[in-house]
Amino acid sequence: MTTPDTKVAQVAMSRRNFLGFLSKGVACAGALIGAGGAVGAVVSERGNRAFQQNDEQYAEAVNNPPKVPDYNWNDHKWAIGVDTDRCIGCLRCMEACKMENSVQMDANHYRTWVERYVYLEGANTAVVDSQSDPKNIENTGSETKFRFDNRYKNVKVDKAFFVPKLCNQCEHPSCVQVCPTGATFKSKDGPVLIDTTYCIGCQYCVQACPYGARSFNESRGTVDKCNWCYHRITKGLNPACVEVCPTGTRIFGDRNDPESPVSLFIRNNHVQVLKPEMGNAPNVFYKGTDKEVV
């Protein structure tokens, strides 16, 4: 038997429960919509589209390309091949890049760089350094004279080689994925570009790049990255690093043209990409790398 008192309490209770239920329901629905939207956004990015590009925008990109003189981004699909067997570690590429793109002249900002892998006699793993290694800098006595020192002169070396690095302009760039504003984006012809007038400098993309290709330009307050010299390739020139490479280590070309140097390079060699497990699908193809190359 219930007394009127408890009945009132029950009614009040149930109303309160209902209210609680309602608000929970609203909160959950909101969370679901939010999560669903985010998942949908992520899932729909695969394929050849850029992140968050809808059909209309894709059509616009095809029909009304950016107004670059004598250039249509629909006609090209740029790629770079790197034949590490030819690299002599002269660092001309890196210096040309720093000049061409006004990259900060110090030892911790690079758009491209070269790594040296050395297996000492009997070793199973390689000793790695780049031009910004403190010993290399002490050797030249300046942060802005880039050069590999000759530290392995008097030791026995089983195998050694150089590996040039640059932005991979991935098909699924994690940097573009994590940019909160849309200041960095993948252009239709391949390169991932930065809109330096829109970048807020949060450096989330620097964290997200698996290849360490991005750096933060303190003087501009924005992030800097290799864009395969987009201003050169849209004028029919090679990227600066490819232009100055004296040994032909870097091969640049258009994958839409089956006879372009890079298409031939990829077709005729066994090529690899770096860190394939990241799922970024890089567009720089390496020939002759090694298990130790990261």
Next chain:
Amino acid sequence: MPKHIARLFALIVVVALIAFSVRTFLIPDSFYQYGHYRGAAVAEIAAKVPKLQGSASCLLCHKKEYEVWTAGIHRKATRNDAVQGVVYKYGPGCEVCHTGPAGNHPSKQAMPLSIEDKVTSITHHEHKVHPANVPGRNLLLNPQDMRGLCLNCHEKLAGRPTEQRQIDVATHSGDELCTKCHNPHSPRIVFANLPPSLRGDAKAGKAVAAACAGCHGETGTSANPAWPNLAGQHANYLVDALKTFKSGVRQNDMMTPMAEGLSEVDMRNVAAYFASTRCVVTGGDKVKAELGKAKAANCAACHSAGGLYGKGSAGISGSSAWPNLAGQNADYLSSTLKAYREGSRTHAVMTSVAKTLSPLDIENLSAYYASVSCK
């Protein structure tokens, strides 16, 4: 609904409306044109002006250097090379070494930086004065820098592919600058490739050679085995020898006054003359020569034809900066090596090499080289 709740909702709605319209107003014009970015940014980035201009642009002003480079090995390497169908464009063009000038050229002060730095146009060929105070590098004027530049590619370094020509600095040149022997625009020392002005005129040289004939013979074969044969010797080496006599680096009672009387053109001409004459093998003791042959492996790196560049006949030096030894007088050779050993003659490489040789080694080596064919 109580008044305060109604007002609160009204306040929230007003704030939300303001926020929404401000947001709409602030979205840049071309945003969302092609995707989630400012569509106009693509053309802006593409509009940046390239700085590296390519070797062809250097030709407009630096014709002479360009010609030397075109004739030389650095140019040879820039030819497109197809391996397995892949066209390799390689070899150092101008801007490979001259990245500095490209960066602040032609104003010598500065080139504009990039679009990020608000400079949008540059007229390259008109030597305009561009904004100063931008970071750039100086022109390559310091010889020490020049040496570092060569070594960027040519220092013997673990990891460099063997196809790349590399030198061990200490044994190759010591403290000498690369430019002493090499023209950086055409570093392989091939006489025939040098422009005529640097080559010397053998005909004109014949007249000068008359003064030498007393000792070195009319065609460069010396009368006395203590004096060197000059016939068929590298002209570049002969010029260098005369220059060292003239400057006093090398001392010889006969040669110093002779060299002092020669102009640089005379030196080139007379060197060209003796280089063109037929060499003669003077020969040496056969037993000693056999023993010397075993010891000659050390010398072969420089004093065998091809030298760095390949295999060839013994005693014919790969670089025209180094003397041919084939068929040279045994007495002269041994006295030279002794001079290096004792220090009365010095050379970055030869001094240290000679110090590793015993007097017997010197006899044997001299006999060996004296009996090698000089053709």
Next chain:
Amino acid sequence: MEQVFEHVTPYVGYVYPNETDVPWSQLIVIYPYITGLVAGAFVISSLYHVFNIKSFAPVSRFALLTALCFMIFAPTPLLFHLGQPTRAFNAVITPHWTSAMAAFGYVAGFYLCLLLLETWFAFRADIVAMSKVKTGIMKKVYGALTLGSDDVSHHALAIDHKFARILSMIGIPSAMGLHGYVGFVFGSLKTREWWSSDLMPVIFLLSAVASGVGLLIVLYVIVSKFRKTPIIDETMRGLLYVLFAGITIVMVIEALELLEIFYKAREGVDTVKALIAGPIWAGMAIQWIMSVFVLVVTSGLLLFEVHGKRLVNWLFLCGLAIMIGVLAMRWNVVIGGQELSKTMKGLLTFYPEVFGRESLFVVGVISVCPYLTLWLVTKLLPPWADGKEAVV
């Protein structure tokens, strides 16, 4: 010789050249720390409002104000860190939803509004009363805050109560969401082995709750001493339960995360070991010593049924310890993750700047601001019921 390596981070092994400039500095250490304190304080407030746990009644309004004041300053470290702070709103104007960071403006803004509304409902009766008592400029301020309505009838207050409850209920998932989301910003990065963990949001969330409770304990004890009011034993026991629950689960999950890294022993696990033994050993030591201290002391307090002055003293120490421990943990995660190179072949050692835009000095200033603001806000809206039961 030119100055070599002016601002480069020293390292051993091999790191990518660009990594020598550590992108996220100590400012990003205190950002999740401050948001964490918000989450913890808010949970205590909600435990009273939603679950009606009476023991938290004395501190519930104070907890709400604490959450609000810390939330106001949660985005400031980010603003100081941005290369272009004036463009900060670009992320709100054109949010790129695939980015874990894009929602930050909305989530934080939403949560801040929620806190403001809840505070308003919780304090409305007081505001109305104050608008009648005060004179001069303060009368105008309180008048504006009432939105021109002095309806404090029983009916109106009942409605307020309901709204506060609903907001509180939305607030719990939001607070969890906000902080779990901060963990997601780190945990979703596949590039950094030290961050890339599914447990990261949970760890962030639970340690946030623990540190927030610690903050409340510390503030409650200090404020009570200053106001010379008695510290209510029941409240302290309640806080003790929450703290114990929090620290236990946090420690278990953190231990699980470390165990997983070592047990899976993927490529580079040796570098991870070297990281713990090397650049962040001090941080790890502080984090674990403090955690163990808190766990042991809270267990003891529970086991021996400690009450009164001893409870206050020990719990105060626990509160301080957990705050320090969680700060160390944030350092270990944020800085540690960047000290472990993406190459997995090298370790950097980060040395913070002392003065400058991104420096310890700025961190200190930003850390003090919420406390000052809280002091000012308690002057404006006194949260203490002082004997009476709380209004809401």
